[in-house]
Amino acid sequence: MSYIGIDLGTSSLKAILIDDDQIVLAEHSVALTVSRPHDGWSEQDPRQWSEAMQKAIGSLAEQADLSAVRGIGLSGHMHGATLLDASDTVLRPCILWNDTRSSHEASLMDADPQFRNISGNIVFAGFTAPKVAWVKNHEPEIFAKIAKVLLPKDYLRLLLIGDHVAEMSDAAGTSWLDVARRDWSDDLLAATSLERSQMPRLVEGSETSGILRDQLAQQWGLPKGVIVAGGAGDNAASAIGAGVVAKGDAFVSLGTSGVLFAASDAYQPDAASAVHTFCHALPDTWHQMGVILAATDALQWLSRLTGQPASELTQDLGTLQAPSRTLFLPYLGGERTPHNDTNIRGQFLHLDHSTDAKQATRAVLEGVAFAFADCHAALKSTGTTIERAVALGGGAKSEYWLNVIATTLDIPLLVPKAGDFGAALGAARLTIMAVNNAGIDVASLPPIAKTIHPDAVLQSAFAQTHERYRTAYDVLKSL
Structure with missing residues (x-):
């Protein structure tokens, strides 16, 4: 038997076939x-997703016999x-995860205690x-027509099985789910002028959600x-793909955004x-995550600024060095953990005549690592202990x-x-389970x-620079 996993990413859709x-x-x-x-908007046309899925599965069919596929x-x-x-x-168009236009609406909702109490976030x-x-506030004629609200991958599911x-x-991650009870909260939906009938039905990730339409199977x-x-969702799927499923398992992901993810049995x-x-x-x-909005995105920003590909910027950096005086705060589009600040923006600090592209690159890599360290501290404050992590992205x-x-x-x-x-792979593994x-x-x-161990000799230097980084954030926040 074989199985297809489809991952709808921000910059690409990927499909794999495994046995x-x-x-x-x-x-x-x-x-x-x-x-x-x-400014602050980020959207995609769902028609792109449909077309990309057709192309991706069509390519799988050209590469391999799909007659043994049992699940997607x-x-x-x-x-x-x-x-x-x-x-x-x-x-x-779908309003994406990194769109920040709704900061006012989010603040008003977050001020209502039931949202944190029920959603846990x-x-x-x-x-x-x-x-x-x-x-609802800015496009009321569209809001009035809403019959269903779907998450991006679940729009693809609708095309596959004809059900929501x-x-x-x-x-x-919607702010409508009672995360403890694993069910939609009627109270949170009502607080946003919606009702359960406008939500899709819920299943567990390793359960069957439906059967592929005969027309698509034949095609x-x-x-x-x-x-x-x-x-x-992408991070939970990555955890399944990386074997991060039990208490104490963790991964750190260096994608467009950065994620420090820890699985939990409670x-x-x-x-x-x-x-x-x-x-x-x-x-x-369940799981806990610290999320930073710019990880490789920060490196891509530096690539555009310097005109050098990211692969060139990061090659030939040599062995690990103590952080330089130059600091980079990677808040290019705001930040989530631990700051929850949509308005803060990034900064380079302590530049001088000797700062070149390599030094700037090291500062960017270090700045992202310090943002991860802030996430790590936030996770620790909840009682979560991470002893090791799988590196992804x-x-x-x-x-x-x-x-x-x-080291950080x-x-x-x-x-x-x-x-x-x-x-x-995580999506395909869940299909094997189903x-x-x-x-x-x-x-x-x-x-x-291989295993990358912290550099004991440089740990103190990185810890001290992280403190300088935190001070720089406090100053930036006060401006």
């Missing part, structure tokens, strides 16, 4: 674009507001509920009766810390960066062997190529 031994048989990615019509799993970027009318027509401007509240379904890990060369699993919210407390993709499990290809992060966080980082152990009624053993730790 029962989790060997990747075929894969394909399709690039996506983001529209930014105004979905992963996707979280928090997006995909608004549909009664005929399932998209009403407007601060109402961040990036979450779904304040985005829909913004639509979400799963717990993604739904937890793609799949058999009838292919199961579509619940799947997961619901232990601490909204004031700005730590995200969400359902995991498996029943009766495109930025994890830089060993220098991993050395900086391991004072934890070893496990680097998987060559291969993709991210969200697409099709075969299998347990968490499916989501094992990937083979580890």
Whole structure:
């Protein structure tokens, strides 16, 4: 048997085909674009997603025989507001996770104690509920037509199975879910002038959400009766792909945004810390995340500024060095954990005539690591202990960066062997569970190529520079 995992990312949609031994048989990615019509806005046309899925699965069919496929799993970027009318027509472009236009609406909702009490989280401007509240305030004619609110990957699910379904890990990032009870909160929906009928039904990530439409099965060369699993939001799916499923397991992800993720067997919210407390993709499990909005995005910003590709900026950095006097605060589009500040912006500090591209690169890598250290401290404040973490994401290809992060966080980082152990694999693993009624053993730790240990000699220097970084943030905040 074989299984398809689809990951709807911000910049691309990726599909993989794996067999029962989790060997990747075929894969394909399709690039996506983001529209930014105004400052702080970030949108995508869901038609892009549909077209990209068609291309990706079409490519899998060219690379391999899909007649043995038994299931499809979905992963996707979280928090997006995909608004549909009664005929399932998209009403407007999807407002994405990194869109901050709804900061006013988020503040008003967060001031209502029931949101933190029930959802277990601060109402961040990036979450779904304040985005829909913004639509109500600024596009009332569209709000009046809303029949269903779907998260991005669940719009793809609608196309696949013809039903409106979400799963717990993604739904937890809407500000409408009772995260402890793993169900929609009628009170939180009512507080935003919505009702349960406008929400998709809920399943666990490892459960069946529906059956692939016969028309699509025939078009793609799949058999009838292919199961579509619940799947997961991108970070929970990445955790499944990396084997981060039990208490004490963790990963650090260096993608467009940065995530420090820890699995848990209990619901232990601490909204004031700005730590995200969400359902995991498996029943009766939860997870906590510290999220920074610019990780590799900060490096890409420096790449555009210098005209050098990010790969060139990070090559030949040599062995780990003590941080320089130059500081970089990576708040290019605001920040989540622990600051919850949509208005703060990044800064370079202590530049001089000798600062060159390499020094600026090191400062950016260090600044992102210090932001991760702030997340780590926030997670610690909730009682979560991280003793080691799997390193994921495109930025994890830089060993220098991993050395900086391991030394700053004072934890070893496990680097998987060559291969993709991210969200697409996690989605496919959840499909194996759904099709075969299998347990968490499916989501094992990937083979580890090496372990990056903290540099004991330089730890003190990095700790002192992190304190300077925190002071710089306090000064910036006061301006």
